[in-house]
Amino acid sequence: MTPLKPVAPGRKAVLGIAFFVLFVAVWAVATLSGFVSRTFLADPVTMLREGWALFAQFGFAGDIAITVWRVVGGFVLAAVCAVPLGIAMGAYKPIEAFFEPFVSFARYLPASAFIPLLILWAGIGEMQKLLVIFIGSFFQLVLMVAVAVGSTRRDLVEAAYTLGATSRGVVRRVLLPSASPAIAETLRLVLGWAWTYVIVAELIGASSGIGHMITDSQALLNTGQIIFGIIVIGVIGLISDFVFKWANQRLYPWSVA
Amino acid sequence: MNGGAHRHKLAIEAVGRTFAAVRGGTPTVALEPVTLRVEDNDFITILGPSGCGKSTLLRIVAGLDTPTSGRVLLDGTPVVAPGADRGMVFQSYTLFPWLTVHENICFGLREKNMPQNEQQRIAAHYIARVGLGGFERHYPKMLSGGMQQRTAIARALANDPKILLLDEPFGALDNQTRALMQELLLGIWEAEKKTVLFVTHDIEEAIFMAGRVIVMSARPGRIKVEVAVDLPHPRHYTVKTTPEFSALKARLTEEIRIEALKVAATA
Numbered sequence: 001m002t003p004l005k006p007v008a009p010g011r012k013a014v015l016g017i018a019f020f021v022l023f024v025a026v027w028a029v030a031t032l033s034g035f036v037s038r039t040f041l042a043d044p045v046t047m048l049r050e051g052w053a054l055f056a057q058f059g060f061a062g063d064i065a066i067t068v069w070r071v072v073g074g075f076v077l078a079a080v081c082a083v084p085l086g087i088a089m090g091a092y093k094p095i096e097a098f099f100e101p102f103v104s105f106a107r108y109l110p111a112s113a114f115i116p117l118l119i120l121w122a123g124i125g126e127m128q129k130l131l132v133i134f135i136g137s138f139f140q141l142v143l144m145v146a147v148a149v150g151s152t153r154r155d156l157v158e159a160a161y162t163l164g165a166t167s168r169g170v171v172r173r174v175l176l177p178s179a180s181p182a183i184a185e186t187l188r189l190v191l192g193w194a195w196t197y198v199i200v201a202e203l204i205g206a207s208s209g210i211g212h213m214i215t216d217s218q219a220l221l222n223t224g225q226i227i228f229g230i231i232v233i234g235v236i237g238l239i240s241d242f243v244f245k246w247a248n249q250r251l252y253p254w255s256v257a
Numbered sequence: 258m259n260g261g262a263h264r265h266k267l268a269i270e271a272v273g274r275t276f277a278a279v280r281g282g283t284p285t286v287a288l289e290p291v292t293l294r295v296e297d298n299d300f301i302t303i304l305g306p307s308g309c310g311k312s313t314l315l316r317i318v319a320g321l322d323t324p325t326s327g328r329v330l331l332d333g334t335p336v337v338a339p340g341a342d343r344g345m346v347f348q349s350y351t352l353f354p355w356l357t358v359h360e361n362i363c364f365g366l367r368e369k370n371m372p373q374n375e376q377q378r379i380a381a382h383y384i385a386r387v388g389l390g391g392f393e394r395h396y397p398k399m400l401s402g403g404m405q406q407r408t409a410i411a412r413a414l415a416n417d418p419k420i421l422l423l424d425e426p427f428g429a430l431d432n433q434t435r436a437l438m439q440e441l442l443l444g445i446w447e448a449e450k451k452t453v454l455f456v457t458h459d460i461e462e463a464i465f466m467a468g469r470v471i472v473m474s475a476r477p478g479r480i481k482v483e484v485a486v487d488l489p490h491p492r493h494y495t496v497k498t499t500p501e502f503s504a505l506k507a508r509l510t511e512e513i514r515i516e517a518l519k520v521a522a523t524a
Contacts, residue, residue, distance in 0.1 A: 020364050022293075049319060074379075087400050153351075155349050155351045155518075156351055156353060157345055157352040158321050158339070158351075159345070159347060159353075159409075160353075160364070161320075161321065161338075161339035161340075161345075162319055162321070162339050162343060162344060162345040162422075163342075163364050163365035163368060163413075163416055164339075164341025164367075164368045164369065164416060165364075165365075167369055170411065173364070173367075173368075174353065176355075177353070177355040178353075178354075178355070182356075207422060239506070252355070253396070254354050254355045254356075254396040254397075254398065255354065255355070
């Protein structure tokens with residue numbers, strides 16, 4: 001192996017899949033051989049059987065749908081508020097000076113710790129779930145978007161001015177296009193985090209969703225269902241990641257190396 | 258001279274720039290008051306070692322930097338901010354990466370809300386002028402350094418500025434490309450008659466294109482000497498091997514060497 005030397009695409013895929021296979025193999029050996037008690041960890045076959053049962057008998061598809069809806073709803077809400085604020089902060093330094101210290105502080109407030117308060121304020125309905133995701137994503141998004149906009153190359157801004165651009169023109173025609181790939185990347189990243197928040201919100205005080213199913217299964221010591229639920233979350237995350245990456249490459253062909 | 262009535266294209270009047278002291282240090286004088294008159298259709302090169310304030314001077318003319326003393330007048334109007342009347346080409350590649358060659362060239366025209374067909378016509382003219390036909394739909398990252406700077410020149414010219422400011426635009430290019438770019442720019446100037454202020458540290462480049470070379474001294478920067486270049490136009494690259502060119506080069510080499518030695522002694 002040579003440092004930083006790229007690997008051929010075909011080989012890259014084989015290597016990536018190989019680890020999945022290895023992971024499942026180790027898991028299968030550890031559980032099927034009886035080395036790890038079934039009470040603590042289901043084997044892959046049981047997990048798949050339980051997963052099938054979830055869909056066939058317990059309407060798991062509905063749980064998935066409601067969880068996806070919550071993530072998307074809360075995340076879109078956060079993005080709609082955070083992206084414009086982040087852009088304003090990145091572009092105009094007084095606005096940044098006004099908001100940045102508070103936002104920096106607020107982003108360290110753990111979203112999950114707000115759940116008891118949010119239950120008090122918003123009940124255990126959908127609004128509470130959306131708010132958990134909103135709090136978890138909003139502050140992160142604001143800061144990362146502000147940084148993306150603020151790090152626009154100064155020489156490009158100067159070039160725009162010498163071409164007769166106004167301040168508004170610079171924001172609209174230089175800062176925004178220059179930062180948009182980074183903003184899209186930020187959205188992709190934070191959407192991943194939103195997934196952890198939604199599950200936490202559903203673990204506590206929910207009557208539907210993947211998180212709720214996991215708590216239910218815990219009461220029954222059904223580790224197969226728990227693991228299946230976790231894997232489903234992982235797979236959905238992976239799919240949304242792929243969609244985002246694909247869309248970003250399509251939208252910003254100029255920024256891809 | 259010709260009395261106060263004559264108005265210069267560009268008048269740099271005792272323009273100086275001092276950078277504020279950092280944490281109790283002494284303020285840095287980047288530029289001692291400099292006075293320079295530029296006439297319509299002049300091609301002036303400003304030659305000096307690095308750190309002589311030549312880029313600072315150009316940035317002040319562009320309105321990207323503010324002088325601590327003096328003022329700059331363009332057609333009699335004081336310069337206070339950057340504007341479309343002063344086109345600039347930077348040393349770094351400053352094409353907008355998200356725009357194609359064509360869209361980059363139209364950037365300033367769009368800002369003026371010029372009708373589409375007018376934009377098309379002007380862009381096509383300058384794309385042909387800098388020899389980039391067939392590359393209109395390319396993004397900057399697909400172009401070589403020389404092609405990017407040609408696009409940057411076309412983008413500045415498309416705006417039809419009163420003066421073209423170039424800050425070591427060919428500094429990052431290899432020697433061969435550089436020589437070709439000099440010929441290209443000189444050809445454009447000979448054909449379109451623009452007023453040009455060109456900053457460089459390359460002596461040959463300074464002489465080849467200029468009507469007048471302004472030599473600047475090392476820190477703090479000020480004008481050391483002005484040398485008129487009376488080589489005939491249109492200039493062919495072979496002019497670089499003539500005795501007249503060599504004599505100018507020898508003289509300027511001597512002037513610059515003294516300054517470079519000063520810089521080396523203080524560095």
